[in-house]
Amino acid sequence: MIPRIEYHPSSRGLHRAGPVSNLLVLAGFLVAALSSSSLSLKGGALLVVLALAWFSGESPRRFLGSLRFVLWFGALLFAAQALSVRDGTILFRVGGPITDGGLIAGAQMTLRFLLILGASFLFVLVTDPDRLAHALIRLGVPYRYGYAFILALRFVPFFRRELELVREAQRIRGIRPSVRSVAGLRRTIRYTFVPVLVAALLRVDSIAMSMKGRAFGLYSKRTPSERVGWSGVDAGALALLAGGITMSVLSRRWGWP
């Protein structure tokens, strides 16, 4: 099963915040993930992501369930780092020596990876792509790019669904994907991606006709019919961004573990 990474309409938690505020929250987490080497800050930020998901109506179990591939990949990253980095004291051996430096490097990379992906997933989950595009357009982004962004986000679940159906058709027809040989790999790619690509092209034709057929692109500007308001949740989101940046600066200055 391919994870469902898409916007979930709701009126809880961060769903009530404006799209730009959610973008700023994401920026706060990215700053924490990329600019600080503090494990405790990254771990804490990851817990805040989970808390925000819960606050926005997503149970931690479902949230983590959707991220299970990311978690598996994070575990692989950790193992690879732990096995390959030999700095520091040897703690024990699993095939090769495992050092405290290797474990710290693995935890650094894994937490950074999980924080970036987790915060991005939370952002996608709670941010209405239409409202985000409208907000970006209001901030000066040309509306054609804004809508290209909306459509790109709308294509993610479409690709996922098409891919699942093509794989099922292969199962029914007795086709087993194989990547053990070049010929097998080529066949798998052809049998999988060509049908998905064709579906995407059909969809692009259809959506292009639908948009052009409603005068999209007729003028250099368009009238947004909805106004985006400001709420207490937006203020909270801004505070979170400020908090993320402040903690990152403090963690660097005081060398938090």
Place this chain on the structure above:
Amino acid sequence: MSSSSGFDVSVDELTVRFPDRGRPALEAICEQIDAGAAVALTGPSGCGKSTLLRTVAGFIPSLLPAEVSGGVRVGGLDVMHADAAVVAQRAGLVQQDPESQMCTLRVRQEVAFGPENLCLDRDEIARRVDRALRTTGIEKLAERTTTTLSGGEKQRVAIASILAMRPGVLLLDEPTAHLDPAGAQQLFDTLHRLRASEDMTLVVAEHRLHPLLPLRPRLAVMDGGRIVTRRPTRRREDLLALGLRLVWDRVTPASSIVHRPTLRWNDVSFDYGAGPLVDRLSLAVNAGEVLGVIGPNGVGKTTLLRLMAGLERPQRGNMVRDKDQTIGLVFQHPHQQIFERSVRLELEMDGPLTDSERHALLCEAHLEGLDDAPPLSLSLGEQRRLTVAAVLRRRPDLVLLDEPFIGQDRHNTAWIIGRLLEARDRGAALVLVSHDIALVDALSDRVLFLGPQPLLGSSEEVFATLAERGERPFTPGYWGGQR
């Protein structure tokens, strides 16, 4: 706000040829449609209905490249030399698949999308949106997200979003092809309401003509890229006089229904986490039997097929079938189960065919001469026939069919029926999911209606009960049949 005023449409010697096709899609079409008229466009699949509508809407050749000669004018505007976005202010096209037309997430945003592009002021946009929602009867859906709507609701949103442009000419390309009978009825009711409230020119390409009769349309029958017949239609008899049969004769039941279930379900339940799609269902499908499955969009018909095919596991109950049994599943969208580079290779994935066998099969399926053509370059109707042929070549014991007749004309439908009956007569069990009630009535030994109150029984019993319940669109009578 005043209602939309219709524009006339003038087509003069229009010929359209697509780059990858030898024969023109449209050939020297001449047609004059007066402002405010209603025209029903019909004809076999691939006859050029969609191409004509797309050309009038300004998409060909500006968006879809083609070699074009002749002229098309909508309200005096030469659409052949105008940008599609300019033509959109005069003619609006509603496509077949409502899902693929949505470009925003909420109904109100979707309907406002066009007027926003016209740079109207916010008050005018709000007025247009409210009126379009009211005309199509979907005011209550205004704040819903488009992903939660049924197919019929989505198609009405698509119509509302075109109406908000106030185009003057409304073009609909088989708008009920993907809708359940109730959704199709809502759509036809919307068109009737529209005719009463707006002075708009209406052109509808449809196979199902009986529900259009109250619009009193002029009928244009197309074949091979030309309009071959034009006449006014008022009554069912006008359609029959043109040889446009509305119903199918009931097929003779198999002489050898073996009362040995190919598949048996006991108390099966399944859901995706948002309420049961299949709820404590028990049934058996026998060898040599056709079970027709009908019901509203989103009620779980495709899920039922997926469970039968073993692609999903029930959360409750058990399913019994022979483990050596072979299963054939015809998907609703054929491109999802086409894998090879040529029609020949696709047909021979499950074993070689002699030249004469392959030639005969392709001729019967109206795919003659396409042996080496890439399957994904075929029309949707051709792709669907190819997948039916490829699936049935494996001689499956259980044949599962998800809307196999969409986009097929009567001749090709008859070919598919013939192949299905061959499979049935050699002892296969068939489960047919279809919104085409007349065909389900003609083909099925028993019918399963999936809905809030499921029904399973002979087609006579099930349709009689549905008629009593007031679910007329799910009975053959609504579509011009007798029951």
